[in-house]
Amino acid sequence: MSFFDGVNAIAGNCSLVNALLYAALSVGVLKLTSLFLSSASLILDLFVLPSVNYKKYGAKSGKWAxxxxxxxGIGKEYSLQLASKGFNIVLVSRTQSKLELLATEIESKYKVETKIISIDFASDKPENYETIKQTISALPVTILINNVGQSHSIPVPFVETEEQELRNIITINNTATLLTTQVIVPVIIETLKKNKGTRGLILTMGSFGGLLPTPYLATYSGSKSFLQAWSAALAGELAEHKIDVELVISYLVTSAMSKIKRTSMTIPNPKQFVKSVLASAGRRNGAQERYATSTPYWTHALMHFAIENTVGVYSKLANSLNLKMHVDIRKRALKRAARLAAEKKD
Ligand SMILES: NC(=O)c1ccc[n+]([C@@H]2O[C@H](COP(=O)([O-])OP(=O)(O)OC[C@H]3O[C@@H](n4cnc5c(N)ncnc54)[C@H](OP(=O)(O)O)[C@@H]3O)[C@@H](O)[C@H]2O)c1
Incomplete structure (x- = not known):
């Protein structure tokens, strides 16, 4: 090889190295720009943009949610806060007496109408959906809140999950949510046809349990993750009908289901949580990378954003930290149950 061949070979290698360096730099700049833009949109969503005006969903014009x-828990707060915005409310859940009390409270406080539907979604009877259909078919419904849900009574290894618990979780969280939505969407579409300019809204309760695969809550985790894909798909389908569809992701909230009574920076009560949901419907709030999805409570949003942009929700690290946390919760729950059983015996 001549001297000049050697210089050309080195120069050739250098331009390859330079090209690789430029490519790496461009990817880095692109990633940093995208992180900067999504951080900026997160801050706008959480702290700058004004609260949503529910006039667009027909507030104070005789419309129903x-x-x-x-x-x-959370569903009671959705009912109270939507009534306070001027919607009539159809209250659906299991216990007639609790529904009657809430209906009376809503009617006297907010001067709106209510209807009660007392059904057990776990029973998975076609009559459940027939009852909903008959009650709402003549009402101008614009909002559906798919809030009903069940989790495991305590964290449990998947293979030890009782069959009834497994079936109830899937039936209530998934089958009931889908069949209820199938009954209500045509009514919303009909209402919007008769009320040009009004939009529809469907919010479905997701969970951090579905955002992150959660060992020891595997069935609940899968059921909420299912709702993520289903809800986003539905959002695409219903956009042409002017119906905003959103999955609402939440970390812990004080309630009977979470068994947590004390609020903290990361655990709001249902009132605080629902206020954040309704203020920001239609925004991402932490779920910046997901279509038709929101993590509305501000500390939950920051947690979601931080996990997505560091370890990622599907990483081994996130999974093993989650496993450790739920194994510990199970141990504490079993100890507590044993202590209560011993106290009962004495
Ligand atoms: N709390 C949290 O930390 C948390 C976190 C993430 C996501 N979420 C989700 O938020 C939603 C609400 O949770 P929550 O904590 O507010 O629950 P909650 O306090 O236990 O309230 C559950 C509501 O659903 C009704 N319900 C339960 N099983 C039913 C059934 N088989 N048929 C009909 N109605 C039934 C209950 O009615 P009765 O009163 O008559 O039993 C009650 O009104 C759920 O989808 C949950 O997965 C909650």
């Missing part, structure tokens, strides 16, 4: 799992 249907809330499932309405008699307690």
């Amino acid at each position: 249907v809330v499932t799992g309405a008699s307690d």
Whole structure:
């Protein structure tokens, strides 16, 4: 090889190295720009943009909202806060007496109408959906809140999950949510046809349990993850009908289901949580990378955003930290159950 051949070979290698360096730099700049833009949109969503005005969904014009799992916890707050915005409310859940009490409270406080549907979604009877259909078919419904849900009584290895618990979780969280939505969507579409300019809204309760694969809550985790894909798919289908569809992701909230009574920076009560949902319907709030999805409560949003942009929701690290946390919760729950059983004996 001549001297000049050697220089050309080195120059050739250098231009390859330079090209690789430029490519790496461009990818880095692209990633940083995208992180900067999604951080900026997160801050806008959470702290800058004004609260949603429910006039666009027909507030104070005789329109109806249907809330499932309405008699307690988060669903009760959806019912109260939507009534306070001027919607009539169809309250759907299991216990007639709790529904009656809430209906009376809503009617006297907010001067709107209510209807009650008392059904057990776990029973998975076609009559459940027939009852919903008959009650709402003549009502101008614009909002559906798919809130009803069940989790495991305590964290449990998947193979030890009782069959009835497994079936109830899938039936309530998935089958009931889908069949209820199938009954209500045509009514919303009909209402919007008669009320040009009004939009529809369907919110479905997701969970961090579905955002992150959660060992020891595997069935619940899968059921909520199912709702993520289903809800986003539905959002695409219903956009042409002017119906906003959104999966609402939440970390812990104080309630009977979470068995947590004390609020903290990361655990709001249902009132605080629902206020954040309704204020920001239609925005991403932490779920910046997902279509038709929101993580509305501000600390939940920051947690979601941080996980997505560091370890990722599907990583081995996230999975093993989640496993450790739920194994510990199970141990504590079993200890507590044993202590209560011993106290009962004495
Ligand atoms: N709390 C949390 O930390 C948390 C976190 C993430 C996501 N979420 C989700 O948020 C939603 C609401 O949870 P929550 O904590 O508010 O629950 P909750 O306090 O236990 O309330 C559940 C509501 O659903 C009703 N319900 C339960 N089983 C039913 C059935 N088989 N048929 C009809 N109605 C039934 C209950 O009615 P009765 O009062 O008559 O029993 C009650 O009104 C769920 O989808 C849950 O997965 C909650």
